Amino acid sequence: MAVVHEENSVGIVELKYFTFAEPPHELPLECGRSLGPITLAYETYGEMNADKSNCILVCHALSGDSHAAGRYSPDEPKPGWWDNMIGPGKAFDTKRYCVICSNIIGGCKGSTGPSSIDPKTGKPYGPTFPMVTVKDMVDAQKALVDHLGIEQLLCVVGGSMGGMQALQWPVSYPDMVRLAIPIAATARLSAQSIAFNAVGRHAIMADPNWRNGDYYGKSVPSRGLGIARMVGHITYLSETSMHDKFGRDLQDKASPDYDFVTEFKVESYLSYRGDEFVKRFDANSYLYITKAMDYFDLTQPTGELRRSLSAVKAAFLVISVSSDWLFPSYMSKEIVSALRRNNLDVSYAELQSDYGHDAFLLEVDAMSRLIQSFLEYGQPSRSISD
Amino acid sequence: MTNKIRPEFKYIVDMVEPGSKVLDLGCGEGHLLKALQIEKRARVQGVELSDTAIQECVAKGLFVYHGDLDEGLADFNDRSVDYVILTSTIQVLHRPDFLIEEAARVGKRCIISIPNFGYWRIRFQLMFQGTMPRTKSLPYEWYNSPNIHLTTLHDFRRFCRERGLRIIRETDLVQGNGLCRKVGLLPNFLADYGIFMLERDLRTIRPR
16 A cells, blocks of 8 residues: 555655735734734645646644645655645545645644744744634635635645634635535534543643743643643544554553553553654644634534525535544534535535544545545535636 | 436436426435436435445535435425435335425425335235245345335325325336336236325415
């Protein structure tokens, strides 16, 4: 499999930057404050056609970044996070489409976030960074899409929090989205998900190294961030997939030692995931982004999702995962129901998978078949004005 | 039930007015919907439980809902669809009467096709062989049959009468040698399939 994927790789890719919202033209944010200048890190794969009508925006999830496909250099150990979906002949076929992925604002992978330097002070924003929302992330992406000269996106797609952005896009910019594919997404974060996010944040903020968010240049709150990632990772797997992968097996030993060292395979795996994450992610970004997810509720202000979606013109392919207990299928069905009540064209498919929420990164074959056909045939539900 | 293009589909396509809005409950791999989309320029959508069939529908460029048949209907207002179609589906449902009532609420018209349990071969098998009948349209053994609510054409007509559903058209068919032809004489005995176009008799709607 790996060889096949390598052959169909987009190859060597380049991380690019776009800076906008220079004062006094800052981007107004939902919280009432504004942010600027803003830099977005982004990558593109495949060529735009003459009228730029073949562009697909990929939105990443909580811990993702703009590096969705390919490698920066031949010796980069792993390709981008959705490399098995983006490339020649893949679901997002880069021979036909131009795929764009940008790091969200609030992130820590090249886009402006709490670890960026505040030009007013010359120091990292830290806790003074304004609270950003999913809508703000989409507004920033819109500036990038405008900058690239794209009048209308063929498709906006994403899984998990990326799926929230794929929902927000046609709400915020109905004339700019022909097709939308939210995967393992929700129109509003549930109390349970907010609770898990809160536990992660508490772990970070309880770490003495956090120092109220002012830790740049000093030791970082890696214990807290590692625990937050461990909690998060539990929610991305299903009970079945954990059982299949680890069972009750012990790591590197035959019998338990009856102490508190990491013994079970599942413990060891979660610690490893936590440690890996700490190396590549900023704790403040984790706080800000989980908070953005918590605030996401498309049913507001009326309480009726259908009314929030009334301006939408795009056609939808909504995909859920049978074993996802973080954003269960019923949440996707609520989205589908609202879209159908609004007389929009929508297909809904539930992936039969044991992988849980993470299936949007793993069920490549089933997703590819659906997405390829949808991109081929899908037309916007309502005529889109230019 | 089968994934092939069923011979009865031709007659159903003929019943649908061009440019209509159609909802197919239990649309399988979407053959009928595709035919309606192409031949009648219908705006079509389907509901289907099988995930492989859903893949096939999306591959045909159809809009489909992956779920139970009755799940999707709550999203539709009264008389918001021109035709709700149920082909060889009602006999597998636990409560076919509920779904037919819902279909008649959502659809201005319903097209319902059923295998006829009054067909002479079925009657003869039971009468002379003393076995549970098996035919081309009902090929299952008693223990693995999904068909739990079988009906004759007579039963179905009576049901419609009792529920205030007017039969606008009825086409009765018999298949053999891969062909399918209309039956005019003694359909409840000689036809193995019936296609009914129904509409809610508006006089029977009680004010709410």
